[in-house]
Amino acid sequence: MKKPFLLMIVLGFIILTLSACTQDKKITYFNEDGTSKTVSTKDLVADKVEVFVFHSTQRCISCITIGKFAGETVNEYFQPELRDGKIEFKEINIDLPENKELARKFQASGSSLFINAIYDDTDHIKEDTKVWRLVNSEDQFKTYLKGVINNNFGK
Helix, strand or coil: CHHHHHHHHHHHHHHHHHHHHHCCCEEEEECCCCCEEEEEHHHCCCCEEEEEEEECCCCCHHHHHHHHHHHHHHHHHCHHHHHCCCEEEEEEECCCHHHHHHHHHHCCCCCEEEEEEEECCEEEEEECCHHHHHCCCHHHHHHHHHHHHHHHCCC
16 A cells, blocks of 8 residues: 555656656846846857866866866867857966956866856856766766757757
8 A cells, every 4th residue: 555655656756856856947137237138048059168177286087187187078069159259168277366266257266177158148157066977987978078068059
């Protein structure tokens, strides 16, 4: 008697989780003149994507690898976007004085990878922590990061 009830609860939870994941989200932009524009996240295509790897002067092998794999991913799969200025990749040492403001903008305090999708001159900065779990598999890392970047370009 308890097994069917438990099964129904588990199935209900799975259905709710899946529907929440596929739900269309809306973003509202407010212009300086007071007008607003609401768009579906499914319709957003980034004007530019910044892929920034922040690090300190002292770096571990994982930090170095993330920078290497991220740079290779951008260079291997996004040459047209690089050429057109639609994607930018940088490794940024947060210990250097000239990088303090950029680190503050991204709220980067240590080794981290950030993706900034820029829509209508508005930053949408997100730290991507999943890359740390993929650091031991170059193929999985590159496939994952390529997918994240492609999603921002509506591909």
